[in-house]
Amino acid sequence: MNLRRIIVATAAVSVLAASPAYADETPDVPIGTRLAAQTHPAVQLTSLTYTGKVSVPTPAVNEANLYALVDKITADVVAGKVASDQRTIAKYMFEQMNANVGAYLVPGTPNRVVDAEVGGMCTGWWVTPDGYMVTGAHCVEMGEKELHDVFAQQALSKFYEEDAQGILEMVKDLSPDEEMIKLAENLFINFNAANMQVNGLKKEIAVLQAHPGGGVDKTAKPIVAELVDVGESYPGKDYALLKVNGQQNLPTVPLGGDADVQVGSTLYISGFPGLVTNTPFFSLESKLDPALTEGPYNALRTTDKGVPYIQTQAPSYHGNSGGPVFSKDGDVIGMLIAGTVSEGGEASENESFVLPISVIKEKLNEKGIKPTASATTTRWNTALDAFFLKHYSEALPIFREVQALHPTHPWVAEYITNSQQAITAGKDESPQSSGFWLLIGAGVIVAILLGLVLLRLLVKSAKRKKRAQIPVYNGAPPYQAQAQQIPAYQPPQAHSLPPAESTTRYRPPSQPYQAYQQAHGGQQHGQQHGQQPNGGPVPQPQPYGHQPQQPQPRDRNVADLERELEQLRRQLGNRPPQ
Template sequence: MPGSGAAPSTHMARTAWRTAWSGGMERFKSVPSNRQDYKCTIAYVNGRFRKYRIRGTLTAAAVALAALAASPASPASAEPGDDVSVGTRLAARTHPAVQLTSLTYSGQVVVPTGTIKEGPFNELVQQATAAVLDGKISSDERSIAKYLFQRMAADVDRYLKPTGPERKVKAEVGGLCTGWWVTPDGYMVTGAHCVQMSDRELTEVFAQQALAKLNKQDAKEIIKGLRGIEADAELIQLAQQVYVNFNSGHLQIRGLNKSLSVVQSLPGGGVDKTAKPVPAELVSVGENYPGKDFALLKVNGQQNLPTVPLGDDSDVQTGSTLYISGFPGLVTNTPFFSLESKLEPALTEGPYNAKRTTQEGVPYIQTQAPSYHGNSGGPVFSKDGKVIGMLIAGTVSEGGEASESESFVLPVSIIMEKLNEKNIKPAQSLTTTKYDEALNDFFLRHYKNALPKFREVQALHPNHPYVAKYITDSQQAISSGKDETPQPLWVWIAIGAGGLVVVAGVVVAVLMLRRRKAGPQAAAVQTPSQATAQGWQQTNQAWQQTNAPAQDWQQGNQAWQQQNAQGSQQQPQQPQHVEPGFQPNYPQPGNPQASPAMPQPGYPQPLNPQPLNSQAGYPQPVNPQPVNPQPVNPQAGAQPPSVAALEQEIAELRRRLEQRPPGA
């Protein structure tokens, strides 16, 4: 029905056509009061029913196309590398930005020659003799010598004095730590204690490296003065300790130089013994632990460096798993591993235990993630791969041994505070963005998709330390048939479009087959739309004749009255039965087969209506011209009148009906 949301059924459409046809031209005399509804009904039957059917077919095809397009997208919607552990994925993404840093001091170490003070030393010999007499030590010379060296090492300046000549040794000391890029142009974050040493620390490390040889030589000389005593390992160790204390206490460092550097990979990726440190500039430094142990470095001439993103303190809490990345010293300093393997970061993990605050008021996170000397300055990540802090320190036992199970992390909020002081804004590089995209494809085993992205990373940053290996691994996986890359979207669109073409071809074939079957009947039978259109044309011609000059109309009216009077004396004939959907035989002039006139609204009717020789209900001119409806023989490919043409015919009919004289 007009105005309803559902399309009319085929039966309803046929019923409407039969109703319109059985009345013939009479149907158009009584225009419905709701003309808009009438027009909508005609338009609905002639046009929209067909459109809805075609639209339904196209909709079904579109749904099939959408299903085809959506089917390959299912794997891509999964989390990248669901079968890859968090640690593996996190290490792959963050390792390129984690670098080994080096702090180096060089200079000339100068120490005087130690000479025994005779007076204090003679007093010490007397004390040793008394101890032998009292039975406190053995009476053999080796035991007495050990007693003397122990007392001298405890108060070395009482028994030794500095004299010439000075002894000079060139030395270079330093330490290795971990740093990480926060901007693509070369700003790096690390720990404050990784870039500076106190005077006491410098003396200790220079003494350990530069004075070892001197200490052994001095101990050997003093033992030679003990005639007749065979020195054992304990005696040698005691003698060396005397000069370790004396030489380190009188050590001077001249021409001290300090340098900071970052060990980067070679062009093309990878690190070997030819890799050289790149100088770094110290931009900012805080206080050593337990203060705000932070330092900012800048390596000039850099671009497209891989970076790591910074998170928030709230990203983790007690119980969260933390991941520490860095270069543990027990690996870096051991001679058993190759340099290539030493220069790859290690990733450890452990729970967030608690949040602590130092006496200086600085917050630190306590974690059980293992760490070692060399991890200092390294980034600490959440499971999402964002930096939540920096590894600074660990606990040390009473024996001076570090405990690997307790580590302390400077929160990321302090790091952001220090970066803001220098107006440094952390940023992710294009290299990192492309590298992460390539890793996602790699872990999904979409090696064909990953390979060009890895090559793009290599073009952006030729010194990338790991991309060359991923390129090789991807090529090998493709060659061995391990690639699981899905077809690109355009292929599925093409398949869907092909399916749509097939569906459309089937629809066209069905329509053509139906038309061929209806061909023999169409030669003698008009379609409802053709009959209706022809009836409207006849009505239009009749009204054109009816609307002739007024004299002709009056003569036609008188003739109609005479015919009506004569017709009242005739016997009415039975109306011709018309089969639904066929063209009726309209009455010809002078043919007594006219249908009986039916009362029509808006027309004057005789008291005893009789069959007329003219069309019922229409005034005829004096000499009406016959209108012979001809059967329409549809040609191949001919189309029925469009809805717009039919609506125009109805509008013309209304206009003429409204122009009829009153009382006609």
């Protein structure tokens, strides 16, 4: 049996066991998945609501102008400018009336009155834990003309639908199609917008916070927001700052810089597209969760008012306005403001325009608002880092801490449930606690100490067996042996190992999207073999009746073994403290 190889191999395995190593801890999680999980809690649905008493006169036909229009259309048909079929002639007539509504429809009696409530929804995002929110200027106010148009479309729909049906009765034999119906309705929408009066007008801006677990249902009450600052609607600096009082520990999003992205970078838009929130096919709870879209940074444009806007192909829709736009690192680099629309007013694929973050920071600075990361968000991101590494038992208590910091957090309850289920299913891959590794490390040190003592005893025992023996003569000795003073026996002294530093404990990272690392450091410890603690030579036992001999070289294998053990001892000493 090769004792040397067994001892060295055992010591090497022990050192490896005492220093736990972690495999590549960069999880294969898509950027968008991580980014959505980190930022969605801070992205909120906002509402702008106007209420008032609206009155509008009953429309009457200006017969003289209408007869003149009929004569013109007849001449155009004869001249071949318009097709002669009745459907085409009817559509052409409605188009001409829409071009100059006031010439063909005039106010009549009686006035029709209705209590109206109109408005729209946008997206906003928290920038401070105490309730400051950023959104778009056009999300918090409307001009007079725009407001009248909205009232005419939303509040007076009953009236314009009835009026349009009355005029379509005249051409019912033509079986009006969708286009003809739309032309007739627009005629009366435009009339109502031009002739309505609104009394007792009130405006309210609110934030609709999601319930724990996500989503907003009919029981959710909007929280009124104060308008602190507002810019100029697109193509100006389309920016607004809101404040919701009585808030603390709100989730927030970090702000980046203009230089974080460039042409070709991928941008991520977060918000509430009206294409989804206004459809009846999805549940109210699910369709009011933020949606994330992505696309390339195409170009940097400047409007005729000198305001920069980023053009991107990340899809956006009505309702996305005011939403944050992120870089791949999860920092806000701008705010979604506008998009291209079709002739019918629908959003078209795929041009969106983003107000750069530098403009937003400029406006925040004017009001002395300093964006701040909340404790809720900091701990939330730490928990997510562990969760995506499948360290569920490590993530679970941090998620509970987040829940305590912000009880109405929209997604923490779901992550707590998912973590518990993963642990129960045996999917937890959390590393062992540092205390476990400290116990292993202490056991290894004791084992090596005992091994060194045993080794030294074996070495000394072997040397004593090799001592030279006194010659034995059959006859009388040639001389009388001289009496010598026998030195006291000095037992061999084992060198004590220095105390080992504590093992490295897993430390989760403080920044998102970065690989996990372990720090290593420390100083070397230990004394040179062959010396006592006071620096003197180790005494060697002497045989009787002879002069002291020079120390014999130690066995080469034993010397090599001691050097390797010394190296292992120093490696233990190099482990960093907790």
